[in-house]
Amino acid sequence: MGTIECHSSAAKKNIHHHQQQTASTMVSLLLLVFSIIQFPICSGTMNIPTKEIAPGVDMPVVSIGAGGLEMENAKTIVGNWLSLGGKGIDTALHYYNQAEIKAAIEESGLSRKDLFLTTKIPNCQVENLAADVQTDLDLLGTDYLDLLLIHGPRKGDCALAWKEMEQVYERNQARSIGVSNFKREHLESILSNATIVPHVNQIQLNILQNNPDTIEFSTKHGIMVEAYSPLGRANHSGDISGNVVIQEIAKRHKVTTYQIAIKWILQHNWILTFQSSSKEHQAVDADVFDFTLTYTEMQQLDWLSGLGELNLNSARDDETSNLALAFAVSASLGLMIGIVIIWQRSGKYHRVNADDHTISDLQMNRMEKLDRHKTKVSSQF
Numbered sequence: 001m002g003t004i005e006c007h008s009s010a011a012k013k014n015i016h017h018h019q020q021q022t023a024s025t026m027v028s029l030l031l032l033v034f035s036i037i038q039f040p041i042c043s044g045t046m047n048i049p050t051k052e053i054a055p056g057v058d059m060p061v062v063s064i065g066a067g068g069l070e071m072e073n074a075k076t077i078v079g080n081w082l083s084l085g086g087k088g089i090d091t092a093l094h095y096y097n098q099a100e101i102k103a104a105i106e107e108s109g110l111s112r113k114d115l116f117l118t119t120k121i122p123n124c125q126v127e128n129l130a131a132d133v134q135t136d137l138d139l140l141g142t143d144y145l146d147l148l149l150i151h152g153p154r155k156g157d158c159a160l161a162w163k164e165m166e167q168v169y170e171r172n173q174a175r176s177i178g179v180s181n182f183k184r185e186h187l188e189s190i191l192s193n194a195t196i197v198p199h200v201n202q203i204q205l206n207i208l209q210n211n212p213d214t215i216e217f218s219t220k221h222g223i224m225v226e227a228y229s230p231l232g233r234a235n236h237s238g239d240i241s242g243n244v245v246i247q248e249i250a251k252r253h254k255v256t257t258y259q260i261a262i263k264w265i266l267q268h269n270w271i272l273t274f275q276s277s278s279k280e281h282q283a284v285d286a287d288v289f290d291f292t293l294t295y296t297e298m299q300q301l302d303w304l305s306g307l308g309e310l311n312l313n314s315a316r317d318d319e320t321s322n323l324a325l326a327f328a329v330s331a332s333l334g335l336m337i338g339i340v341i342i343w344q345r346s347g348k349y350h351r352v353n354a355d356d357h358t359i360s361d362l363q364m365n366r367m368e369k370l371d372r373h374k375t376k377v378s379s380q381f
């Protein structure tokens, strides 16, 4: 999974140079491998897995965010992502950069069906909702969205707004619908009157900052949790790269702290949108599909923000079954050893009792020595 081929410009020069000189294939190959390892400036094809968030709607588990700190660079950010093979794009009407996203998509040459577009209408103002959706569609140059969210439970009646969202879904303007920044009480208010349970709740969520109650409530109602600011938003939402526990786990797996931040979310079975204007960061951050955090590591990370108290069912992975297996094997071995000891002892007891001696370890040792001596002496004849 996650095949990302990284080539530096130095590597490309090396290849060209060696081709011209018709140097041996072996040398070229070694230099190429060395360059790839040393200078990873990436291009290639990522293969991000998907999760079904609504009937028949598979969403990439990692999308690129076009909001955040670097939102004015939307065209570069999205262009880089698409050139790496990314498909999921997260935007919002209030990011005011739809035109750049549209341009990046056009330049990529990808067809609409190969993309997964998420956007957000600003709030719960019912009177503006339908028009906002149409504006978003027009600006993005598409006639449907893959996921439409209410950006926040602000202004207006969110229960009524949700009924309007259901209409957008029925009109096939959005393949899935959801909310963002909704806490338990906001979700409760819309669920009481909903025909469609929100497919997604996009919330601020990273190892160091999250809201366990919102996560628990969303999960309980079958609402997919999508993390935003998963990397701590350049220290505005927790210092991921500076945390020693995260650093230690990253070192163990030979990956970066940012990769650990992303992997932790995915192993919890959540999805996420992250941002980087750097193509290299994008490629490395999303390259998380060839290692697995252990149950203990997941727990250590959960505890960093108090999430551990909920005992959330993360990928309680193979390690749990491995532990159970190890326990079962140890217990069986222990039982067998116990039986053998009892059996041996009962034999000795029997022997000693037959001789009508009182038992003590010392006496048994002496008797055993005597037995051995007798056997030795008798075998000499």
Ligand SMILES: NC(=O)c1ccc[n+]([C@@H]2O[C@H](COP(=O)([O-])OP(=O)(O)OC[C@H]3O[C@@H](n4cnc5c(N)ncnc54)[C@H](OP(=O)(O)O)[C@@H]3O)[C@@H](O)[C@H]2O)c1
Pocket: 064, 065, 066, 067, 068, 069, 070, 090, 091, 151, 180, 181, 202, 203, 227, 228, 229, 230, 231, 232, 233, 234, 256, 258, 273, 274, 275, 276, 277, 278, 281, 282, 284, 285
């Ligand atoms: N629904 C909402 O209300 C809401 C709110 C906030 C955000 N969002 C969405 O979520 C997306 C992501 O969240 P976010 O932008 O707030 O934060 P984020 O993804 O947690 O962090 C982005 C920051 O991390 C840095 N970064 C990424 N990889 C790095 C690496 N390998 N090494 C060093 N620095 C690295 C980026 O800098 P570089 O560019 O230098 O790599 C950028 O400054 C947004 O773009 C937006 O689409 C939604």
